[in-house]
Amino acid sequence: MVQTKFHMAHLTASEMREAVARAPVILLPLGSFEDQGPHMPMGDYLLADVMAEKIARKSAEAGHEVYVAPVLPFGGADYFGYMPGGIAFSQTTLQAVLRDMLESLLRHGLTRLIILNGHGGNCTMIHDVTRSLWLRDQVIIPSFYLWRVAAGFLPQIVGAERAAQSGGHGANPLTSIGMHLLPDLVRENRIPEHKADKTVWGLKVADFGTLDLDGALISVPLEGDCTASEGVGRGNPQLCSAETGARLTEKLVETGVRLVEHVVRQDQKNTI
Incomplete structure (x- = not known):
């Protein structure tokens, strides 16, 4: 058949x-x-x-x-x-x-x-x-x-350093895959500048709902707009591409x- x-x-x-x-x-x-x-x-x-x-x-x-x-x-x-x-x-x-x-x-x-x-x-x-x-x-x-x-595949595709810099919510792998599969829906002119070293509640942000206390990861009950910047987590979406x-x-x-x-x-x- x-x-x-x-x-x-x-x-x-x-x-x-x-x-x-x-x-x-x-x-x-x-x-x-x-x-x-x-x-x-x-x-x-x-x-x-x-x-x-x-x-x-x-x-x-x-x-x-x-x-x-x-x-x-x-x-x-x-x-x-x-x-x-x-x-x-x-x-x-x-x-x-x-x-x-x-x-x-x-x-x-x-x-x-x-x-x-x-x-x-x-x-x-x-x-x-x-x-x-x-x-x-x-x-x-x-x-x-x-x-x-996909995040597990990323280092072998772009290298470990670039994978670490670009990986995260609002960045890789989803943004790159979106650029490839749904290019008409991705607004590349609105990709934000990367904001590193964000702090909340006096501590450095590690991820959504997670803060860094001198190397120890602490969970906190915060929504994403507190620990991310414009919906983007720790990764840099400017490093994403349709090729990736x-x-x-x-x-x-x-x-x-x-x-x-x-x-x-x-x-x-x-x-x-």
Whole structure:
């Protein structure tokens, strides 16, 4: 079968019934709708959705039937409640939504599921939901946190020093990937100047909600506009580029295809 449709939303009801009988892999992209800096679209879920389609298409070339579920655009609330227009779910609401999504698929025997996560505030919630389903049904649903994996690839692509300087919220890897995948939505003329050594509450900022007390990292209950500058964390977005984004995207798609293949193999073995 030559796969021509990759989004579940594009399938007719009869096509969906036929696909389910073939036990395809389903990708569930999750993202957020928040401040990503003055230069990036607030809908970072768009990038998770595009990445999911690329992984599905590349997997199909390798002989696997893969579909992308409708993207969940709202992430779990964490540091970004200050952003006008931003929309986030409470962690308990998001947990209930993800569980309902997964159980809707599991009900019909769709067990080859992969979560493509695009928001750090989703991580704990995803673990809690998938762990509970594993304990109940012995179905493993892996979560591929796209931007954390991309950050791991960054040093080999741009070098360790540049990766350290450019890595962070509002900078790499998301800005570079956005420049590559959604160039019409990125406002490069609004990339802010890098503001290093920001201090809050008398201490140097280490990251969102984290301050440096003489080398010890201390968590503080502050929203992102206190510990970031215009939505940009510790990284310098001026060091981001579409070229870097293209290489990161390629690596992420390769990883996604390998994960699809692994899920299929493990499902066929029906063993841990």
